[in-house]
Amino acid sequence: MTTMQERRSGVVNQAYYEEPAVKPPPMLAVGPLAWMRENLFGSALDTILTILGTLVVIGAASSFLTWAIGSANWFAVTYNLRLFMIGRITDPLIEARVQILALLIMFIVGVTLAAWSRVSVQVWATLAIVVALTFALPVLISALVPLPPTYLAAGQVDIVSGSVTETPLPQLGFIARAGETITLRAADQPTETDAALAQINSFTDRAANAVRNAAANRLSTQARIAELERLLAGDAITARQREQYAAELESLTVPPPVIETLAINQHPIEVRILDSDLEPLASASLTPDSEPLVFTVPASGWYVLEKSVAGSDESVGLLSIHGIYPIFARDFLRSAPGGGSPQRVFEYIRATDNFRLEGGRPRIDGQEVAAIGIIDHQYKGLRPFGDYLILSLVPLFNQIKLPLALFLLLTIIGYYSARLADRQFSTSLKPRRASRRSATWLWIALPVVAFVLIAGVMPSGPLRYSEPPLWGGFLLTMMLTAVGIVAAFPIGVALALGRRSSLPVVSTFSTLYIELVRGVPLITVLFMSMLLVPFVIPSLGGPDTAPYRAMVAVTLFSAAYLAENVRGGLQSLPPGQEEAAKAVGLSGWQTTLYITLPQALRAVIPALVGQFISLYKDTSLVAIVGLIDLTGVTRNVAAQTEFQGLLRETYVFISVIYFIFSYVMSIVSRRIEASGSGAARRI
């Protein structure tokens, strides 16, 4: 046992003068490799989870992609893009005003970026390249990938497939642009075997689709029989199953191949192309071996295709046609510009390239000719990637390329104008004063300008009133969200301060309001607002002002939640702050304005932005009170006969839009949190 003395004498007195060198860390200790090694493959369990997780992600992604590329009918989105964006506004002037507003907003975004951020030239260049791609890709794809052919059936036979009986149409109206080439041939490869028939994937008319289905049914019956035989031959089934399968086998018979029963393309197909006055322009007799009929369209307009099978009443002909594609038919009332009653206008739009025609549909024997409508001539079958590109991606890019380019241009202009202003006007002590001031004023002026542009302020002229009930889609969603944030903010802050006030009347009123509104779902507030607001503000009475009443509801609702968030922030402040402010002589209002509120608001930015993001999506509830916002448009679209039931595509699309904006809001909030004193926050 050592004594205290002896133990203490073991201590070495030493000062260390040599400093170890500051070295960079070893390779695998930092960086992405290290992160992966630590987090994804750290232990055996981690590794298993990583592998499983990757498989799940790949599986989900591939099944989603298979659906998105192969079976989704994106026409529902690309055709209705305008509806999604601005609703049912048809007046081109109002539409132009909304576009101007969008451009203004992008300009202000550019100025904001210059004022509080730095965007390098590389980023702009990258974005410009992306936009250039949206211009280049459609051209490239159109050059490389041909449009799939349209399959039309001809003949006088009833084609039966399952419970459906279809007869080919003798005449079919279509629209074409001057100078286009239409090639008609008797389908060759698809009619060689039933398997080939069943795999037709393109636009088909109902008769051709019936043929295709008949072939497919036959093949599936064959496959089922083969499977039953295989099962019956084996041992792995119970006696009862054996009975069932045997009975089923009995009942199944394989019909003869469809290509034989329908004598597909065994006889020549007579085709004739007529113009809208039913004057014949070209004709041919087509067999799988003969030359195709190539027809150059003389003028844009309607044409009629006559098709029949010569020499047989039981043969079906299958035509494969390049250049004739299904059309969307719309009709609406257009107000006559010089006064007078509005006229009903019929519009026809070709699905593949949005070629548009008004009226002019030919009549045969007093009846409108059957047209190649998109409903009856849907794309059938699983879409190969090429068809997806040319049918879905190209139209989408063609629609968004110009807006994207303009948005980017305006943002860049705003950014560099602000930088220029800074170089000219800002002092070296406050290098971004000019751009920050400009940005702030621009944002403050924006709601007023937006209101003027969207709602209009005069009875006539370029700034005339627009019709509020027609506001819809993304425009309406953004308007409701913006009003719900901007208008609710002062009310919410006032309520929060009021609830903490020492005056009993003020605090009771604030508390009552907050608890009442928070205790009620937004739907209820919306309904109540629709009914009760006209009593308080008579000018917001009729159906014309429904969006305004919805805005009132959203504002009042949002203010209550905002109040509680802000109150939380106020309470989280250390009491020393108020004491210090008092000690230094600031009055109550001055303390609130300069000390308490700025800190409280900064502290609750995550909660506030979370609330705003929620609000952005809660606005979808206005669909229930009759306003067609972004979500309401999906129901509108699904109700159109051409797109019946196509909810998945539209929901995917609006989900993407909702996500993009929510994410932008999150990023902005993180930037605000990290700015100014936030970056240095230690307390």
Add this chain to the structure above:
Amino acid sequence: MSQQEVIEQPETRVSNDEPIIICENVNKWFGEFHVLRDISVEIALQEVVVVIGPSGSGKSTFIRCINRLEEHQEGRIIVDGIELSHDVRNIAAIRREIGMVFQQFNLFPHLTVLQNITLAPMKVRRRSREEAEAKAMQLLERVGIPEQAHKYPGQLSGGQQQRVAIARALAMEPKIMLFDEPTSALDPEMIKEVLDVMKELARSGMTMIVVTHEMGFAREVADRVLFFDQGRIVEQGTPQYFFESAQHPRTKLFLSHIF
């Protein structure tokens, strides 16, 4: 540290012979708890008073009553001839005369150091921005950290923050400075820098009431030491008397635990 300031006597309402703070039989309760019992003190102009005592003795409560951060229930407090009552104007007028430095610094974290100091002069005394900023830079030099003017409080060390807090209080040109345990939250290296500032302040003629545990400071700078215990003043005197020949047994007990 900057050079010695001329010891000027500030303009006061009361004449220079009368005490600038008078407390008569001040009593305060926190609920049932009698935290200040019959406190009677008179503090003269340019006097440096150090208040010491065990925790819970009411010393912080006492000085917080002087600028109305706490409300006394009985007795009178008269600062520079103005009686401290429920009248808001009186309170505001008194607060303008008094600067306070807190244990937790209580700087405004969302403002830069310069903004912290110039806020009150600009908003309360209505000085222009140039005036306020010039004064602020002067004060920052006086406390020794002019280069930190554009940083945020979160970027400063504790000692620097407390010195900014002192500069902030001085910016309002108070006649009286209250210090509530200004160095209790600091580590030893920084305590010295803050105490140096306070010593300079005392030498330049500021009326100061300092609640502290720093006995060295009391010995060196105080004109008078008050010893609080359980809500009352047990003993008071010059530092020499207090630390060398205190009479009351409670005082002697307290001093024996420190030295």
